[in-house]
Every structure is written in C-alpha cells, then in structure tokens.
Amino acid sequence: MKAFLLNRYGGPETTGLQDVSRPAPGHDDVLVRVHAAGLNPVDFKTRDGMLKVVQRYDLPVVMGNELAGTVESCGKGVTAFKPGDRVFARVPKDRMGAFAEYAAVPADHLAPLPASIDFETAAGIPLAGLTALQALRDELRLQPGSRVFIPGGAGGVGTFAIQIAKWLGAEVTTTASPRGRALVERLGADVVIDYTTQRFEDTVRDMDGVFDLIGGDTLDKAFGVVKPGGMVVSVAGMPEPVTARKDLERGPLLAALFWFASFGLRARARRHDVTYRYLFMHPSGAELGELARLVEEGRLEPVIDRVFPFDAIDEAMAYLESGHAKGKIVVRMAG
Numbered sequence: 445m446k447a448f449l450l451n452r453y454g455g456p457e458t459t460g461l462q463d464v465s466r467p468a469p470g471h472d473d474v475l476v477r478v479h480a481a482g483l484n485p486v487d488f489k490t491r492d493g494m495l496k497v498v499q500r501y502d503l504p505v506v507m508g509n510e511l512a513g514t515v516e517s518c519g520k521g522v523t524a525f526k527p528g529d530r531v532f533a534r535v536p537k538d539r540m541g542a543f544a545e546y547a548a549v550p551a552d553h554l555a556p557l558p559a560s561i562d563f564e565t566a567a568g569i570p571l572a573g574l575t576a577l578q579a580l581r582d583e584l585r586l587q588p589g590s591r592v593f594i595p596g597g598a599g600g601v602g603t604f605a606i607q608i609a610k611w612l613g614a615e616v617t618t619t620a621s622p623r624g625r626a627l628v629e630r631l632g633a634d635v636v637i638d639y640t641t642q643r644f645e646d647t648v649r650d651m652d653g654v655f656d657l658i659g660g661d662t663l664d665k666a667f668g669v670v671k672p673g674g675m676v677v678s679v680a681g682m683p684e685p686v687t688a689r690k691d692l693e694r695g696p697l698l699a700a701l702f703w704f705a706s707f708g709l710r711a712r713a714r715r716h717d718v719t720y721r722y723l724f725m726h727p728s729g730a731e732l733g734e735l736a737r738l739v740e741e742g743r744l745e746p747v748i749d750r751v752f753p754f755d756a757i758d759e760a761m762a763y764l765e766s767g768h769a770k771g772k773i774v775v776r777m778a779g
C-alpha cells in the first residue's frame with residue numbers, strides 16, 4: 445500500500461510517499477481502509493523532532509494522526525465493529541499511521557461514522573475536536589454564562605473551540621486576522637479582536653478562563669485577562685508537571701523537567717492568582733461519538749479549509765505549516 449513515511453527527523457525532505465506492506469491488525473485492532481486523513485501541526489512538529497522528549501518513534505514510521513474510512517477486517521477481540529462499517533479515529537500517539545491506504549487502529553479509539561458525515565469532513569474532526577472538547581469541558585469546565593477567551597479562533601482547533609464553548613453556554617472572545625473574522629463570527633464568536641492591529645490585553649478582562657492556541661507572547665499576556673481564581677489552559681505553550689503525570693502517565697523525571705520548563709509561566713500564573721495547565725489531548729472513541737452526535741444535530745460544523753489528493757500530501761503539509769489555515773486541512777486517498 446501507499447503510505448507517507450517519516451524516514452529521519454528533520455525538514456520536509458525527510459518524509460515521502462512510499463510503498464509498504466499493509467499493517468496486520470492485532471487482537472483488539474480494526475484494519476481501516478482509509479478514505480481521508482486530517483493534518484495537524486503535530487505532524488510537522490513530530491517530523492522536526494520537536495516532540496522527541498514525549499514521544500520517540502522507531503524510524504521509518506508511517507505518519508498521520510487522524511482518519512476516516514471503512515472497516516476492512518477486525519482482530520479476534522473486536523465485537524463493536526464489522527467489515528464495511530464507516531468509522532473515524534484519532535489514532536494512538538505511539539503508533540500514528542493515518543497517512544496510508546490502510547491503518548490498524550485499536551477498536552476503542554474508533555467511533556461509528558454517521559451516514560450524514562462524509563469521509564473528508566470526518567477526517568478533520570478527531571484531533572482538533574477532541575482537543576477543544578477536553579480543554580473546554582473537562583479542564584476549564586465551562587458553564588452557561590462562563591466567559592472564555594480563545595486566542596487563535598480561525599484555525600483547526602479554534603473553529604471547533606468557538607462552537608463547543610458556545611454549546612456549553614459560554615460567552616466567547618477570540619482573536620483572528622481580517623482573513624478569519626467572517627468565519628469566527630459565523631461560528632458564534634461574541635467578540636472578535638483583530639490580532640494584527642489590536643492588543644487584546646488592552647480590552648479583554650475578567651475572563652473565567654483562557655484556552656490558548658498560540659503560545660509565546662500571547663500566552664504570557666493571557667494571564668492578565670483572567671479573573672483571580674480562573675484558569676489558563678494552553679495546548680501551544682510549555683508543558684507543566686500535571687501534563688507529565690495526567691496526560692502522559694509518566695514518572696517524576698519528566699514531571700521535574702516540565703516543572704523547570706514551565707517555571708516562568710507558573711510564576712506568572714501565581715502572580716495573577718490563576719491556575720496554569722498545559723493539556724496533551726487523549727484519543728477517545730467514546731468522546732468522538734459525542735462529537736459525531738453534535739455534528740448530526742447541527743450544533744457543530746467541522747470547517748474544512750482545503751482537501752488535497754494523497755499524492756499532493758507534501759503540498760498539504762506545506763500549506764498547514766504556513767500557519768494560516770482556516771479550519772482543517774485534509775488529504776483524500778485514491779478511490
């Protein structure tokens with residue numbers, strides 16, 4: 445089968461489409477014939493080697509973290525799916541493998557894909573959708589009437605986050621360039637700040653929480669817009685000790701490393717009487733089922749910016765890496 449491989453850590457030249465053998469599904473796995481796969485910044489961060497401290501792969505490895513397709517065959521332990529079922533998934537972090545014509549995925553990472561959602565749309569849901577759900581509902585615990593600030597509303601995660609925050613009943617303030625304004629307004633953002641001409645820290649205040657998708661200077665300033673007792677959850681800043689223990693289930697060594705790395709951010713959070721949390725999302729077939737229901741009910745609209753043919757995945761990666769996608773980038777496998 446055709447697959448997109450990472451041959452060594454480095455730039456775009458370290459990856460390429462190659463012929464490899466089909467993966468064999470294990471006892472609890474489902475072999476999925478992949479119809480479409482979603483791209484995420486984690487793909488080029490993995491390629492660059494930026495994430496080696498949390499996840500190392502034996503190279504070469506098939507890349508890709510989310511997919512939609514049909515069940516080809518099932519391991520002996522699988523009872524929830526059968527050949528022909530339409531499914532989608534955020535695949536295991538330690539296996540990847542979505543950028544391929546076939547992928548073996550643990551059954552508990554998969555959710556049934558309703559007939560009303562096409563494969564290309566479905567492929568863009570898992571990673572960004574689960575990230576937004578887990579950050580806003582489970583970490584920030586948004587309630588009706590909560591006020592949340594989401595810097596970076598027009599991208600893959602942001603387009604889900606705005607809608608999920610609104611579904612949870614929150615008031616949403618976000619940032620976008622003029623290119624993204626109409627989109628984030630359509631998705632329900634109550635206040636939109638043009639980050640190219642305005643400093644959000646001059647006008648945003650008394651937020652219950654921040655869901656940071658940008659990191660850097662934006663994250664540094666985000667602590668000042670939250671009420672005392674509030675929370676900043678980032679997926680783009682620096683991991684902290686809870687990330688190591690809770691999200692990565694790792695021991696004290698990694699927690700200590702993250703303690704040092706996040707020292708400045710946690711000190712800033714303490715000065716503002718705010719909690720800082722860096723979230724690594726986790727795959728979940730059950731939670732994907734919840735997202736599928738929201739899409740079916742018309743409460744959640746996955747925003748797909750561009751669909752590329754699988755043969756043009758290099759181009760798709762370069763477009764994603766430009767950092768200006770509006771919603772998600774997807775590749776479509778042949779057939």
Ligand SMILES: NC(=O)c1ccc[n+]([C@@H]2O[C@H](COP(=O)([O-])OP(=O)(O)OC[C@H]3O[C@@H](n4cnc5c(N)ncnc54)[C@H](OP(=O)(O)O)[C@@H]3O)[C@@H](O)[C@H]2O)c1
Binds near residue numbers: 601658679725768
């Ligand atoms: N920890 C985790 O589990 C996890 C999970 C998912 C994602 N992430 C991380 O979260 C971040 C966002 O991911 P994503 O998929 O949403 O990325 P993305 O789709 O590439 O985001 C692109 C969008 O960001 C906007 N943008 C760029 N700079 C901005 C700024 N300074 N202020 C406001 N908006 C800005 C761009 O708008 P313009 O083109 O208009 O500038 C574009 O619409 C990435 O760093 C990713 O690695 C982490």
